[in-house]
Amino acid sequence: MFPIIKILFLWIIGILLTSFIDVSLVVLFVLIAIFSCLFVGLYFKRGYSFKYLENLLLVLILLTVVQVINFHSSQEKDFSAYLNKEHKVLLNIKERYKETDSQFRYIVELQAVFIDTLISINEDCLFYQKKDLLSSHFYPGDRFYCSIYWKQIAKAKHAALFDASEYWRLKGVTQSLWLQDEKIQRLEDSKDWFYLIRRKQAEWLELIHRQNLSESTRQILSALVLGDKRGVDKEIKHRFSILGLSHTLALSGLHISLIYGICAFMLSFIFKYRPVLQSLCLVVIIIFYAVLTGLSPSVMRASLMFLLYAVSLGLNRRTTPLNIVFISALLLLIYDSNLLYDVGFQLSYLAVLGILYFYRFFKKYIENKSVLVKFILGMILVSISAQLSTGILSVYYFHSFPLSFLWANLLILPMITFLLYVSIFYLFFLVIGIQFSFTDSFLDRFIEILLSLISFVEHYSFSPVEFYMTRNELFYFYGLLLLVCLVFLEKRFGLLRFVYIYLLSGLVLFHYSKKTPTKELFINTSKQALVISVIANDEQVILSDNPGLVSYLLGDYSLMNTIACVDTLSMESDYQNEFFRVGDGFVELFNEKLLMIKN
Amino acid sequence: MDVDVLIQSTYREDVSDLQDFFSPSIVVLDAKMYKKSRAILKEKWLALNVEVVDLGEEVYTRLY
Numbered sequence: 001m002f003p004i005i006k007i008l009f010l011w012i013i014g015i016l017l018t019s020f021i022d023v024s025l026v027v028l029f030v031l032i033a034i035f036s037c038l039f040v041g042l043y044f045k046r047g048y049s050f051k052y053l054e055n056l057l058l059v060l061i062l063l064t065v066v067q068v069i070n071f072h073s074s075q076e077k078d079f080s081a082y083l084n085k086e087h088k089v090l091l092n093i094k095e096r097y098k099e100t101d102s103q104f105r106y107i108v109e110l111q112a113v114f115i116d117t118l119i120s121i122n123e124d125c126l127f128y129q130k131k132d133l134l135s136s137h138f139y140p141g142d143r144f145y146c147s148i149y150w151k152q153i154a155k156a157k158h159a160a161l162f163d164a165s166e167y168w169r170l171k172g173v174t175q176s177l178w179l180q181d182e183k184i185q186r187l188e189d190s191k192d193w194f195y196l197i198r199r200k201q202a203e204w205l206e207l208i209h210r211q212n213l214s215e216s217t218r219q220i221l222s223a224l225v226l227g228d229k230r231g232v233d234k235e236i237k238h239r240f241s242i243l244g245l246s247h248t249l250a251l252s253g254l255h256i257s258l259i260y261g262i263c264a265f266m267l268s269f270i271f272k273y274r275p276v277l278q279s280l281c282l283v284v285i286i287i288f289y290a291v292l293t294g295l296s297p298s299v300m301r302a303s304l305m306f307l308l309y310a311v312s313l314g315l316n317r318r319t320t321p322l323n324i325v326f327i328s329a330l331l332l333l334i335y336d337s338n339l340l341y342d343v344g345f346q347l348s349y350l351a352v353l354g355i356l357y358f359y360r361f362f363k364k365y366i367e368n369k370s371v372l373v374k375f376i377l378g379m380i381l382v383s384i385s386a387q388l389s390t391g392i393l394s395v396y397y398f399h400s401f402p403l404s405f406l407w408a409n410l411l412i413l414p415m416i417t418f419l420l421y422v423s424i425f426y427l428f429f430l431v432i433g434i435q436f437s438f439t440d441s442f443l444d445r446f447i448e449i450l451l452s453l454i455s456f457v458e459h460y461s462f463s464p465v466e467f468y469m470t471r472n473e474l475f476y477f478y479g480l481l482l483l484v485c486l487v488f489l490e491k492r493f494g495l496l497r498f499v500y501i502y503l504l505s506g507l508v509l510f511h512y513s514k515k516t517p518t519k520e521l522f523i524n525t526s527k528q529a530l531v532i533s534v535i536a537n538d539e540q541v542i543l544s545d546n547p548g549l550v551s552y553l554l555g556d557y558s559l560m561n562t563i564a565c566v567d568t569l570s571m572e573s574d575y576q577n578e579f580f581r582v583g584d585g586f587v588e589l590f591n592e593k594l595l596m597i598k599n
Numbered sequence: 600m601d602v603d604v605l606i607q608s609t610y611r612e613d614v615s616d617l618q619d620f621f622s623p624s625i626v627v628l629d630a631k632m633y634k635k636s637r638a639i640l641k642e643k644w645l646a647l648n649v650e651v652v653d654l655g656e657e658v659y660t661r662l663y
Contacts, residue, residue: 158658519663523606525630525654530608590663592603595621597611 004326010059011330014066015337018074021067028068035061070337077123079175082150086180088114091127092190093142095294096202098230104129104137107173114145126153126168126176139202141195145185148177157524161555170341197291201226207430212440217447220249224416225423227251227293239454241398242464244387244405248416250344251293253302253352258420259289260306279314283307297332297345301352304328321356325349343397347390354389355382361489376410383409392481395467396474399559404461411457415450422446468559472513476506519579519590520561524553530571530596533557534589536579538564543582545571571596604659610636614643623649630655 039057042050095107108127112118127148129137138144153176156163168174189195205228209218216236222228229237229250240249248254263285264278271278290303305328312318329349332339339345362381366374383406395401402408426439469477483502487495522533529546531553540563544550547568558566569575574583579590587594605623610632617623626644628637628651637653644651652659 157656158660521604521659521661521663523604523627523652523654523659527631530606530629530631532606593601594604594606595602595623596606596608597617598608 004323004330007062008326008330008333010062011066011333012340014063015070015333015340017063018067018070018337023067025068025071028064028071032061032064032068035064066337069334073172073337076174079123079150079152082113083152084150086147086149088145089121089148089177090114090118090145090187091143091148091177093127093138093140094124095140095198096137096230097126099131099137101131103131106138108177110175110177111143123175124171124173126173127179128176129179139189140198141190141192143187143190145187146183147180149180151176151178156555158555158557160557160560170338172338194291197288198294201228201292201294204427204431208427211430214444214447216451217444220419220447220450221423221426221443223249223251224255224420225427227296227299236451239451239458242400242402242404243408243412243454243457243461244402244464245408245412245454247351248413250298251296252298252348253305254417255420256286256289256299256302256306258417259424260286262421262424276314279310282310286310297339297342298348300332300339301328301345301348304331305352322353325352325356346393350389350393351386354387355385357485358385358388358489379410379413380406388481392469392474392477396469396471399468399556400464400466402464404457404464408454408457408461411453412450415446415453419446419450466559468556468562473510476509480506518561521589521592521594522554522557526553529553532587532594534580534587535561535563536590538562539577540566541575541577541580542566542568543571543573543587544568604661607640608632610640614640615647618644618647618649625650625652625659627652627659628654 035057039054039061042054042057089110090112092109092111093106094109096104097107098105106127106129108125110121110123110125112120153165153168153174155165165174205222205226208221208226211218213221216233219232219236223232227250232249237246237249240246260282263282267278267281271281286303286306290299293299305324308324308327312324332345359381362385366377366381369377387405391401422443426443429435429439480499480502483495483499486492487499519536520534522535524531526549529544529549529552531550532543533554534541534543540558540561542550542554544553547570550568567575567577569582575581576583581588585596585598587596600621602621602623604625604627605617605621606627606629607617608629608631611617626640626649628640630637630653632640632655634655637655641651641653
């Protein structure tokens, strides 16, 4: 039914195998040649049927092709000779990544390093620039020579911490460069169309920030229209997150579909009888918008799907939405195999698959309703469909599940949709130099109401459920979801006994793999804080000289150990419970003594 | 006075005195110290046959 899914499935298997296969490029080419010769030989052999062998050879050819395509990205380069030293380098700014109170962070292409002569490198790196009164930040496409201190991105110190080195490795970045001084030697900026569009994003963000808007309006507008979530206040992000509304703030398929809708509507008047021209214009607009907003995986997914849809309309060769989803996923994975490990990519594709799959079962219940009821129920059912497919994965990554996602989405989504339409026109008029006096105050007022409504919803909502899920549990629950869908939605009731066996084996496995209650002493420090944690009987006592930084040092440690009760104390406390006593610089636990020497 | 775990937060020259006085079975070096100081202290404690954990590089965990 969907032939592309077989290729996509094999491509994914090929990518997963990449880290286990360590052979040279020559060997891979030889293997492809052997498999191809065997396939051709069998294919033209008359009289016998080698259907299964032919299929197996095709699979092997495809898997080897994946290894060849991903060969260079899977090879880790050795930079040990450059590490922990100062160097003069040639950089090309690719992306402005983050801005904190003390620094700017960028993703740069390290083009060359100067050691006696210029040595070509061409590696993506993280680039740190200290922020002070004299520093001016860089734009995508800026090229310059500068002095940097070269470091490797550090690994996380324990399993419960976010592993930045792994996160960046999957994006093809392993090194970090720290700008040593502001004396840089600029070269001519890159004239690449990609960087020209990316610079436009930076310029238009600055344009929004120059307007007479409140800070929260600027932040939300920047995120909503230009995909720049970096400046959004942590508090606002947190509120959106606990209500399951993060997807509205991050540019996603929702936004691209709205942009596509507006443009298609407007172009339909211009190109009334020229669908090919209309499709071409839409393709250009969507590509421009996707590049402008930074090509996040969800934007790439949505844009590519709309492009494929527009192309299929233009060529008058319509295909099913599922085929478009699978083709777009395959194209993106061919373009960058690391996207497979990207949370945004995984969530985005699962959400759209969930909506396409589950919604068709719900649809029949709203068919004969009035327009308003259809609209409201439609939104509810789309939200439920997306949560059914993404809920397990978001619990695995974010360790929480927003119980109030349904009514929060129902109330906030129409407002966000309206805001997005208004914001697009607002930015459009700003860019062409037209300003209306009432728009700033209107936007401020609207966002004030939006944030108040979010506070109201938050006040009358359940807190998100927090729990830790291991990778094995993740796969188990998705397996269960798949089986349940097959039995109850696809009506393959013959598989019901497998559901029982699966549930039973799951129960047995979870029972035996459940960790026995442990007693554990854990100590971690950074430049700013020291934390000592003692766990016993599902209780945890945390001792720290800077309690504000406890979560930074512990990460998800408490959640991982399913702690029921946490007590956080300062170093100077006097405290005693059945397994722990602290006082006078001494800590006693389980009949052991721990001493801190400060001077 | 014997202690089981000694957390050293500042650099001190008198490592052997600390050893005589507290006889720790394990020394944990605070990441607040400079990398160089931690390296010197680690060397000194290891010379006295005391196990050392550098908190700048790893965390210390112990199961009971």
